[in-house]
Amino acid sequence: xxxxxxxxxxxxxxxxxxxxxxxxxxxxxxxxxxxxxxxxxxxxxxxxxxxxxxxxxxxxxxxxxxxxxxxxxxxxxxxxxxxxxxxxxxxxxxxxxxxxxxxxxxxxxxxxxxxxxxxxxxxxxxxxxxxxxxxxxxxxxxxxxxxxxxxxxxxxxxxxxxxxxxxxxxxxxxxxxxxxxxxxxxxxxxxxxxxxxxxx
Amino acid sequence: xxxxxxxxxxxxxxxxxxxxxxxxxxxxxxxxxxxxxxxxxxxxxxxxxxxxxxxxxxxxxxxxxxxxxxxxxxxxxxxxxxxxxxxxxxxxxxxxxxxxxxxxxxxxxxxxxxxxxxxxxxxxxxxxxxxxxxxxxxxxxxxxxxxxxxxxxxxxxxxxxxxxxxxxxxxxxxxxxxxxxxxxxxxxxxxxxxxxxxxxxxxxxxxxxxxxxxxxxxxxxxxxxxxxxxxxxxxxxxxxxxxxxxxxxxxxxxxxxxxxxxxxxxxxxxxxxxxxxxxxxxxxxxxxxxxxxxxxxxxxxxxxxxxxxxxxxxxxxxxxxxxxxxxxxxxxxxxxxxxxxxxxxxxxxxxxxxxxxxxxx
Numbered sequence: 001x002x003x004x005x006x007x008x009x010x011x012x013x014x015x016x017x018x019x020x021x022x023x024x025x026x027x028x029x030x031x032x033x034x035x036x037x038x039x040x041x042x043x044x045x046x047x048x049x050x051x052x053x054x055x056x057x058x059x060x061x062x063x064x065x066x067x068x069x070x071x072x073x074x075x076x077x078x079x080x081x082x083x084x085x086x087x088x089x090x091x092x093x094x095x096x097x098x099x100x101x102x103x104x105x106x107x108x109x110x111x112x113x114x115x116x117x118x119x120x121x122x123x124x125x126x127x128x129x130x131x132x133x134x135x136x137x138x139x140x141x142x143x144x145x146x147x148x149x150x151x152x153x154x155x156x157x158x159x160x161x162x163x164x165x166x167x168x169x170x171x172x173x174x175x176x177x178x179x180x181x182x183x184x185x186x187x188x189x190x191x192x193x194x195x196x197x198x199x200x
Numbered sequence: 201x202x203x204x205x206x207x208x209x210x211x212x213x214x215x216x217x218x219x220x221x222x223x224x225x226x227x228x229x230x231x232x233x234x235x236x237x238x239x240x241x242x243x244x245x246x247x248x249x250x251x252x253x254x255x256x257x258x259x260x261x262x263x264x265x266x267x268x269x270x271x272x273x274x275x276x277x278x279x280x281x282x283x284x285x286x287x288x289x290x291x292x293x294x295x296x297x298x299x300x301x302x303x304x305x306x307x308x309x310x311x312x313x314x315x316x317x318x319x320x321x322x323x324x325x326x327x328x329x330x331x332x333x334x335x336x337x338x339x340x341x342x343x344x345x346x347x348x349x350x351x352x353x354x355x356x357x358x359x360x361x362x363x364x365x366x367x368x369x370x371x372x373x374x375x376x377x378x379x380x381x382x383x384x385x386x387x388x389x390x391x392x393x394x395x396x397x398x399x400x401x402x403x404x405x406x407x408x409x410x411x412x413x414x415x416x417x418x419x420x421x422x423x424x425x426x427x428x429x430x431x432x433x434x435x436x437x438x439x440x441x442x443x444x445x446x447x448x449x450x451x452x453x454x455x456x457x458x459x460x461x462x463x464x465x466x467x468x469x470x471x472x473x474x475x476x477x478x479x480x481x482x483x484x485x486x487x488x489x490x491x492x493x494x495x496x497x498x499x500x501x502x503x504x505x506x507x508x509x510x511x512x513x514x515x516x517x518x519x520x521x522x523x524x525x526x527x528x529x530x531x532x533x534x535x536x537x538x539x540x541x542x543x544x545x546x547x548x549x550x551x552x553x554x555x556x557x558x559x560x561x
Contacts, residue, residue: 112371112374113359114359114360114362114363114366114368114371115358115359115362119366119368119371120370120371148352148355148356148359148378149359151378152359152371152374152375152378153374155373155374155377155378156371156374159373159374186302186303186305186306187305187306187344187345188305188345188348191345
């Protein structure tokens with residue numbers, strides 16, 4: 001039986017390691033690479049390598065960035081008294097896109113999940129506590145995901161943060177998406193939105 | 201509530217089959233292992249959201265195929281409903297009236313069933329798992345959000361147990377807080393459900409047994425409380441107190457995952473003192489109580505599925521059964537027609553052999 005040539009097999013295996021790529025997709029991608037021009041393949045390989053080489057972790061907020069401090073932490077116009085805590089750098093970029101938040105961030109690098117062996121020590125929590133202790137922080141906004149792990153992480157941080165006087169700890173709101181029709185919201189979301197309603 | 205039609209494709213032994221049900225009684229007639237129960241299983245998937253027989257849903261896909269499809273057409277409160285389910289090797293897709301639904305919570309609550317199976321008898325004798333399964337499946341049918349809460353609870357429990365095995369006490373409270381919030385909801389809903397079920401079951405047992413004994417069903421939980429708030433607060437406190445004990449055991453020893461349902465006849469536990477006949481009457485009463493509960497809550501008659509249990513009943517119980525269904529659509533499986541004749545059944549008969557279904561009458 002004819003097997004895949006060894007070089008293709010090697011590439012297929014590499015593609016399969018990526019999230020969301022199964023054996024079939026990996027084969028399709030690998031065979032597509034055989035049709036690409038040499039320069040294109042060079043560029044692709046370089047892009048992979050350079051991304052890894054040129055990226056760093058911001059020494060202040062722990063976000064993945066091309067410099068440290070990252071553009072947000074290095075921006076003198078930012079409000080340094082507010083820190084928004086997120087699970088990963090993509091969450092930070094999502095909040096940045098809204099262009100209405102001018103405080104700082106802190107990227108945890110995940111959420112507490114004992115099943116996956118991720119405890120408080122595996123997250124960038126020590127860095128966060130140091131920042132609160134050393135800088136003039138007045139508010140901590142907990143913007144972890146609304147999953148059981150995200151909630152547990154938020155609660156854990158809230159408990160730690162209560163040791164600091166003068167620090168207000170808030171949790172982002174959960175409920176009906178803006179522009180969403182009530183009738184299409186699922187019951188769990190609706191229930192939550194009702195529970196956390198507020199006077200206007 | 202009436203099922204009009206059920207289509208199966210690549211489901212267990214069926215490559216393709218379509219059944220058009222009659223409005224009252226439907227008899228699925230055939231030898232053992234010909235695929236009678238599979239039809240009932242397919243219907244139950246739309247009420248429970250999952251199979252009660254398969255360990256992994258992959259088993260439901262016909263051998264050699266990659267996916268299985270089910271579709272059911274029924275009337276509910278005079279409205280035509282169309283539900284479809286596609287079972288894939290990884291997960292399933294669901295549609296209600298042509299609209300895809302992301303989670304099971306939006307899918308459940310449409311079709312209501314009362315499912316009588318021969319395994320029900322074991323429910324009394326075996327461990328609490330089976331009784332919790334009865335509660336979970338049936339409460340999931342109409343208590344909105346119940347399945348979601350149960351899932352969240354189980355996930356939280358896995359996380360807490362991982363912490364216990366690592367002997368870490370420090371982060372426990374953040375999990376206990378969420379566990380008790382969700383657990384409080386589950387506990388209070390179960391408490392309420394069992395109270396209402398018990399009320400019906402006691403009355404029905406009296407009728408079935410000719411006033412001989414009194415059946416009582418009670419909720420056994422290690423958590424003290426009477427409503428969502430008190431259950432939540434007590435569960436949180438009890439989780440806190442049991443932390444050291446739990447670390448020693450390596451799992452969480454308190455909470456709704458340890459609940460049980462207890463049956464008593466004149467104050468004596470059914471599991472230990474009742475005869476086989478009494479156990480059967482207790483189970484029948486429980487299922488009839490569920491029928492009454494659904495009828496009361498939804499103002500409609502649920503679909504009744506009888507898997508091979510009809511033949512086990514004596515004539516008077518058969519009669520009682522049919523009379524007390526108030527004309528609800530019933531689908532029953534049986535291996536011989538003798539039993540049909542005994543109770544003078546009139547209805548549509550489907551003959552099932554080698555996965556092929558023919559309508560007899």
